[in-house]
Amino acid sequence: MKKTGAQILIESLIKEGVEIIFGYPGGATLSIYDALYDAPIKHILVRHEQGAAHMADGYARATGKVGVCMATSGPGATNLVTGIATAYMDSVPIIAITGQVPTPMIGNDAFQEADITGITRPITKHNYLVKDVKDLAYVVKEAFYIAFSGRPGPVLIDIPKDVQAASTEYHYPDKISLRSYNPTYYGHPGQIKKLVEVIQKSERPVIYAGGGVIIANASEELKKFAETTGIPVTTTLLGLGGFPETSNLSLGMLGMHGTRYANYAVTESDLLIGIGARFDDRVTGKLSDFAPKATIVHIDIDPTSISKSVEVDIPIVGDVKNVLVELNKLVKKKDNLKPWLDKIEKWKKEYPLGYKQGKEIKPQFVVQEISRITKGNAIIATEVGQNQMWSAQFYKFAKPRTFLSSGGLGTMGYGFPASIGAKVGCPDKIVFDIAGDGSFQMNLQQLATAVQFKIAVKVAILNNGFLGMVRQWQELFFNKRYSQTPIENPDFVKIAQAYGAMGIRVTKPEDVGPAISKAIESPLPVVIDFHVAPEENVFPMVPVGSPISEMIGGLA
C-alpha cells in the first residue's frame, strides 16, 4: 500500500517502539503533525524547541531508551542545536526530526530555511537530509540503529516538506547492515588477560568509572568486579549512580570538585582502571601529574577516546558490560589491599566533604535534605554550576540513571526540561531539578509544558542571587570583582503560581525539610525557592592547570 512520507515517518517511529515525541509544530512539519493526529504516539508540546531536545535527552538518560524530538525548519531546527550538542557530548541517544523547505527550494534562502544538516554535522553522530521518500523508512531504521548502538549519540533526520507529502510503497526494513559502521562489542581476550595480570600484581589499584558504565547498563557488573577484587571505585560526574555511594569501596567523585580522598587515591595509585570514562580535562587536571605512578588501563567502546589525552598502557576496546562480564570470570579477591584501603579510610576520615551550618540555609544542606527525604531514590536533574556540583557531592546516588546532568557541554538550562523528560519516561519516580536562580531562568517557560501535561516535576532553586560558579571564580581568581554576576530575580513563587504550578519560598533552615516533603506530596509541578547563603563556595576545588592532588578549600 502506498503511504505519504509523513505517514511512513510516523509508522516507522511506531515500529521503533517510540511512545513519546517532544516537539513543536510549524509550517514545514504540517504533514507530519497531521499524520501524528490519530497515531498512538503521545506528543508533548514544548514552549521552546531547545527544551524538546533536552526533554528527549532526559527521557533517554532516565529510561535507557531513545528519545525523540521534533521541530520545524529554520528557527525551529536551530533552536534544537544546543540540546543536540548537549546530547552529543554526553553520548545520549536521541533522534531529532526536522522539517525542511521543499527540495526545489533548498539553497534558495527560502522562508524558514536553514542548512540544519550542515549546522549539526559536528554535533551529531550522524545526520540525514532525506531527498527521496523512497529512502525514508530505511533512513529512520538506520538512524535509530546508529543512535543507540556503539557509543550512542544524537542523529538528526531532516525531511523536506515535499518529501513528507510524496507517496511510495511502504515497507519497513527488518534489518540493516552498514559496511562502514561496525562497533567493537567484545574486548580482546589477550588484553583482558593482561589486565587480570596487572590487577594481581597491583598494590594500590583504583577503578575510575564513567558514564559509559550507566550507558552500557553495567552497574551490576561493576559492583561485582569491585566487590570481588576489593578495589575502590571513584566515578566521574556522569558516572554518578553507576556505583552505589553507600558502599565502603566508593570514593565518590574525582576531579575538579571531587573528594580529596578520590583525588589522593588516584594520584597515589599504581593501577588506574578507567571504565567508560574519557579522561576529560575536568577529571585529570594537569595532565602530566595525573595518576603519575599508575599503569593506566582504559576500557571503552570508542577507540577515539583511548590515548586522546592520557597515554594508555592497556587499552581494551569493547562494550563495558561485555568486558566486565569476561573480567569477572577471571578475577579473584585481592588479599594484599589492606594497607591501601586503610590509607584511603584515613583520608576519608581526615578530609570528609562538609560545610559549616549557620543561620542561613546552606545550599549543601538543601541537597542533603532532598537526598535524605527521597532516600537516594529520586531522579535528580541539575543545571550547570554550583547547583550541579553540590548535587554531585551531597546527594547519595545509589542507582544508575538517577543523575541527569550536562557534563560535557555544561549547558545551563538543561536540568528543568531534562527533568520533565525523565518524569514522562518514569512517571512513578520522584524527579527533582536542582537548579540555580540563573540556570532556571534559561528555560523556565517549560513550566507551561509541565502544567499542561500534568508532569509533576519538582524544582529546587538554590537561590543565591548570583551566577554562583562564575562569582566563585571571580572571588578566587579575579580579586572579588563581581563583573555581571549579581542577578536580580523575579518572584519565583508568583511565577510558579502564574503558570498554574505550586510555588514555595523557604528562608529558614528548619523549613527546608518540610518544604521538600510538601512538594513531593503535591500532584502539581512545584518550584521551591530556597534563599541560600549568597557567597557559599563549592569546595574542594582544583584550580585550572593544577594537579588534582592540589586542592583548595573544603578542610574541616
Next chain:
Amino acid sequence: MKHTICCLVENKFGVLARIAGLFSSRGFNINSLAVGETEDAMVSRMTIVLDADERILEQVIKQLRKLIDVIKVIDLTGQDSVERELMLIKVNTSDTVAKSEAMQIVDIFRAKIVDVGAKSLVVEITGDEKKVETLLELLRPFGIKELARTGKIAMLRK
C-alpha cells in the same frame, strides 16, 4: 612529518564536507586532498596528505574511522606504495631562447607540452612529489604565470 592516508568513503553528497569538517573542527591541517570515484561507483577514494606527529595521526585515523560514511582508512606512510600527482604549469617564454631551454628541461623530465602560446607554454607533468617539485624549481626562473596541481593520489603496490 608528512603522512599519506587513503580513505574509502560512501559516494554520497555531504561526505566531503564531513571529512573536511572533521579536520577543521579538530584543528588538523590538510596539505592536500584528492577525491574521485573508484572501481565501484558507490565508493569514492580520498587521498589525504597531512603534516602531523604520530599522536595526532593516530587521532586523525581513529576519528576518520568513526565517521559513519567512511568505509576504510589506510595509512600509506612507510608502506610500499605508488604515489602520483599531476601538475599543469604555465611558463613564461617571452623569447625563443627561453622557449627552447624550457622545452629541453621538459623533455628531460618526460613531461608534456600541452599548449604553446606566443609568450607561454603549458607543461603537464605527472610523478611523485619529488619529481614534480624538481621540475617546478627548474622552470621557476623562467617565470611561472599560473600553476594547478591535483594533490597526491596513492595506492599500495600489493
